[in-house]
Amino acid sequence: MYFSQKLITNKAFLKTDDLSSTTMMNTTTISIPTSLESLLTRLTIYTTIYGGIFILAAGNLGCVGNILVYRSQTYRHQACFIYLFWETIASLFILNCILLTRILETGFNVSLMNESNAFCRIREFISMVMYQSENTLFLCATLDRILSAQRSKKLRQWSNQVPLAYKIIVANFVLWIAVSSHRLVFYGNGSGHCDSQEGFYAAFDHYQDVSLSAIASPLLVIVLAVLLRCTVRSVNQRRATLKTQGNLQETDSQLTIMLLLQSILAIINYVPYGVYILYSMFTKEWVKSSWRVAWEQLIIAFIRLSSYVFAAGTFYVSMVSNPSFRKEFFKIFGIQRGRIALVHTKAVGNIVNIRTVAP
Template sequence: MERYDWNTFSLIIESRLSDEEELTAEFEEHGNEQRNCKKLHVIALISKDKRSLFLWTTGNIGCIGNMIVYGSRKSRKQAYSIYLFASAIADFHYFNFVLLTRIIQDGFGILLINRYTVVCKLRQFSTLWGNVVGFSLFSFATIDRLLSAQRQNKYRQWSNRIDLAYKMIVFIPIFWFLLIGHRLILYRITDNICSPPSGFYSYYDNYFQVIFSSLFPAISMSILTYLLIKSVRLVVQRRIAPMTSLSSITTPHRSMINQLDTRLTIMLISESFIAVITYVPYAIQLSYANITQNWYKSPLRIAWENILTELIHLFSYVFFATSFYVSLFSNVAFRRKILNFITVMTEGNGPTMTLIQSTTNCLFGGYASKSWQSSSGFVDASESFLYLLTNANGNQPTKFPYNNDGKALYNMNSYGPIFGGGADLYISSQSNKYLCSYCNLGVSYSNSLDLGINTFTGSQFFQTSEIEIFKLS
């Protein structure tokens, strides 16, 4: 039996205790890492569900709004509207199949993609096909506007080709189907994961997706935006330059054209910016995943990468969800069409009270005893009247009865409320921007104050600051 002196024995004991402490610390560190991974996983699931549902809701509202505006009979007379209408349909499919299956599987725990081969193939096909089809149609709408702004007729003659637009909205989906249809054949479920076969095809498929659903949209959108803005500004310069000697005419004309240029610039720059911030991170993430797929990664690193991947993948839907809202914000005609649609949907709701405040703080309005309609024409509403609360002359509140001449109201869905055949009270479109609304009291409604055109604001023409319309039971 081997003998140890006291010093040697003490060193052995200390060494073993040190080893046990290191092992204990290692276990504690590993335990903390596991707990952190679980926390990150829970946080990712909770936040992902909320963001997915928000994107799905806003995306569907946007797609339906675009289909309403660009699918109208009047809009279909423009080629770019045909492209945008088809793009909205593609985006609607994208949200209600690709994103919805993601929400069902990840949010509600119902396995669809990784259990059913048919769903696996269709979902992976639609993920790429819906993306590139929607963006391609949007790009052709932009190209159409670019051609319409060209100076040379050989380019401009290719704009607003309605027959070509109808052919392209059929050709584009078929073209991308032929390029991406291999996913319907080769994708399969392996180890409960929907994925492509390993090897060369996996690399080809991943990089094809990186290029055509990420990098190409960001680059092409930036180029198209630059060219279109440049062309529009050249058109502005050509229209304004010959009128420099007529300052009184040039100023309003310049203002109108500049407003058009500004709205178009805001819309395109916004779309380009959204494309870059949504597509580029997606391309980087896909490239990184392909490059590092065989690297060793700690559980904590994998957890962080999963969170970032989920955020980036959800973020890639933003471009398709925001097109409607960018147009709504930057395009007056687009807003007017949405308002017209709402008017059509809500017409027939019975009597309404209109309250108007002018920029000079005068308060007045009218009561319509019958419903406003979307179809143009006069309406005989016997109990209608106009009224004054405050005006520039300091008159007391006054009611102006309808004289029953058959023209109490005039319906025109591109303007505001119109009372009387004069019109006694006329509210123009964009009445808060221009001095185009007017009063001509005394035609269909009583001119009891004998102020005529000066009754409401002290002058015939006025600009509104606020308009409120109340439905009365």
């Protein structure tokens, strides 16, 4: 895009006999190539398109990997992995419903929410239910690991309770469906874009979003991450004891470290988005220049993409940090580390049979 800037210079009155030499005005027009403001707008669009598509593709592959591992015979009967399985289901909704519509709206200017009142309400409802469920179920899995590593027997007995885990999962979805149900009624696109109805409800919905997404979620993740870090330190101090008790405790230690790294990923996911919501609330009435708005839109694009990193990245964190998880994933696809050995058989023609022998 191009814009023209007019530089106007008023010359003084010239006292001459020529009638044409009365008050004179010299106007010069200068064309400046693509403005930085337009460049920022394009960067916002390209960031959303390419970054969003990458996160969407990588996230779906990661969620499929998580589901395969969490439903394997090795992990399906452990409460921690039951929480993580249903957290992955929530992540799939976040990626394929929330992120996909964000890419279409910001990147391609295709807004299904603004065209359909029903889609607007369902999308905002699903957004709140799945974001809060994802966070809650991850916190439950983290808390389960913290309890399992405690010295107190009374605390440890609350860990790995499979029947209790299923009850908590059902209660979790029922709770967030009830808390979010108002969006199915009071959201709409009557103003031209999908948003809450103006008035008291808009304030209520905004403060609810601030309290849950900007304060509660980041705070709880940080607190449990600190507690989990203390658990890892305690486990390391008892490493000699764990080694004498077999591989099960070593697997628990790997799982604890995996959840600690996922907690860091969750902090990256929730904290910037929470800061963005708080900033939007405090600066809502400010008068901002178009230059500042363009910068804010670009920064918000990065923050919004970061809010999907947790949904897309837990599988890859697990693969890198947890050897047991990695081994189980390879086992599902029949991939085993081994060496190739030549074994001669007595078949006709002295045919050589090749097979894989585990080291």
